[in-house]
Amino acid sequence: MLYFSELEGKRIYTEDRIEVGALEDIIFVASANPVVSKLVIRTLKKTKLILPFSYVLHIGITIVIKKAYLIGELTENELFIKKNLLDKQIIDIGGNKIVRVNDVSIQEKVTTNLYELYITGVDVGLLGVLRRLGIESLVLRFLRIFNYNLTSDFLPWGDIQPLELSRGKVKLKITDNKLQNIRPEDLADYLEQTNEKNVRKFLNILDKNFSSEVVENLNINYQRDLIQYWEPKKSASVIESIQPDEAVDILLAISKKKRDEILSLVNEKTKKELMHLIGLSRTSIGRFITSEYLTVSPIDTTRKVIDQIKKETREFSFIAAIYVVNTDKQLVGVFNLHDLLLNEWDTPVYKFMVQNLIEIRITTPIEIAIRKILRYRLPALPVVDKDKHILGILTFDHITEYMTKRLDN
């Protein structure tokens, strides 16, 4: 998770290290799905330049963009974070003043062929003001002396009316007494829930490509629920357009009757491929998974996590990813050791954990799991039950073992 205040003013370079300027503002689509569409760059010559986000390669200490970029322009329904959102008054559905937008939180969404940013919500807490002033960590460190921990208060994007935003108002969908700010560390969990709700709501109006994309990015439990809930015809069309191994994973988790019904509606070519994959193996991954994994809380700092690694993982044969679980023990994020080393001692893990998890079920065949590991180039996959509780992990080590055996046979 990123904050706008942390991105503002970041230097922008092309991939061959030529400086373009600094980030001035961010343009997003004012809708239920607030994707960042463009960046406003203040160039070295102090002019303004609008860059479509598709040219952005990486956001780290600096922002790296493609060498051959084209300039974009503002289109309908697009708004600026700084100009239209930041510091603005938030009102509830009855027009009462609630609080101000102190910062805007942004989530990176990285898949193999897609790099996107989208707005997850607004920070309405005091911490947001302190961050903008650049004294956040100073104050936090000071408060820690008294064993006091200040965390941000969030209003998730789902509570804001995007239509009113275009009219210059930051208006909520709820009344102020229903207002329940959530902690950023619980954001991942919340987003999944709202995603599912949104998908159900927009069931009939979403176009096929978009709905497939949403389904692919959902938690596997929601995927199964959706496919079961939908008309077989709709399910079949979604199944057709998502990755075959993903599709097989979903199909194996539903009843055989429903599966056959959906498969009968899928086109011949995909059906053949899916049947092949389903027929490959019925070997459950149960005997390959291990309980040698580490879970931490979203608010743990990198310092605490490193301490925990030293204490608790002495006996582990393999550790590549660390899993983040919320207070209900549900899996909400993951990060690797590299992420851990790159961050400051006092940074809480929710700030850099990946919320968009790739998971498998206990029913997932090993072949499907292998394909997922290879496709996403992951060192390990978490296995979750229907309540999102982590049951164990399947690591690259186990897969190597399995494949070696297969090759020997």
Next chain:
Amino acid sequence: MNTLFDKRVVSFFYRFRTSFLISLSIFGPATITAMADNDAAGVATYSLVGAKFGYSILFVLLIITFLLAITQEMGVRIAIVTGKGLGDIIRERFGVKMAVLVFTSLFIANTGTLIANFAAIKITGSLFNLPALVLILLIIIASFLFVVKGNYRTNQNIFLISALFYICYIVSAFKAKPDWGLALTSVVIPRNLTFSRDFVFASIAVLGTTITPWGQFFVQSYVLDKKLTIKNLRFSQVETYFGAFITNFFSFFMIVATAATLFAYKIPLVSGEQAALAIKPFAGELASTLFGFGIFNAGFMGIVVISLTTAYAFSEFFGFEGSLDAPFTKGGLFYGIFLFQLIIPALIVMSPSISLFTIVFFTQSLNGILLPVMFFFLLQTSNNKEIMGKYINKRWYNYFAVIASAVIVVAVIFTIVANLFF
């Protein structure tokens, strides 16, 4: 024919009555803000300059009336047109860093002004042999109850009643038997103006006590709390001019009361707060008591208004509901800031080891630095077509506003520099 005439008369009266009633319903914010500018510290300043320079300082009042009217009118217009307080505008248009800077300064400056007010009450109390601690405690309890318990309406009415009590200065002035002819002509015709350093300082002190950063914040927030809309703009503007006039109308009598006595008999006054007792031998018991009562009244009004300013400003900064109409549960933070702003200066005044002079000088300087910044925001906003639409400053008005701001800024810089280096 006759009946038509009757009808016309009736409809005229009817229209007059409606517009009069509407006016009454709009009346309040600008007058109260302007009157609060004559807080206890203000009264002390007027007494002092009256005693020192006599009627000649009255000419300065005329200029200040115009300056106050212009600056307050801009604030009222911005509030009504945009529906935003000065705090909202600074945060939204000038960013969080600028806002934090301005709001911290405002809090410190307001604390200083409140200290001056509490101190005026304390000194006047002790002159009349009243226990200072009890007085201040009573004022704090009364202010808090009246802000928390009352809604906007009751608050405004109490302020207006308090404003009426300024009449006691008129009585005091009459009892002092001044030379009315000289006093009145001195307002419009500069007489015996001595451009000495002291005179310039005194003029600027009068300006600084009347045109204040908190006054600019307060008038906007208070107009908003009254929920005035664009159709009330015309009358609110008229009220602003009226407020500026009536405030300086009372200031006139404060100055006259000491000018006719202390200045006339060449009695030196160490501090303005002692004026109430000092005029007794010349103007009599009643004038003296009323003058003292006037300081309590002015102190009470100033204390509530300035504390409210901080509460309004910080509510606007954080964006929570800041209104006198909000129930305690909803406006908890608003009332909390109000109480905090009220108690800190009271505690400081109670501690024996403070140097009031240093605090007042520091406060005046800080207010002085803040004023140009306020005018920058006001002029920027009131000239922005995107925000103000057709209600932006008229061209000639803008020249006037810029000149007024420039005069105030130059005066303020002059005082600070002179005080620091001479």
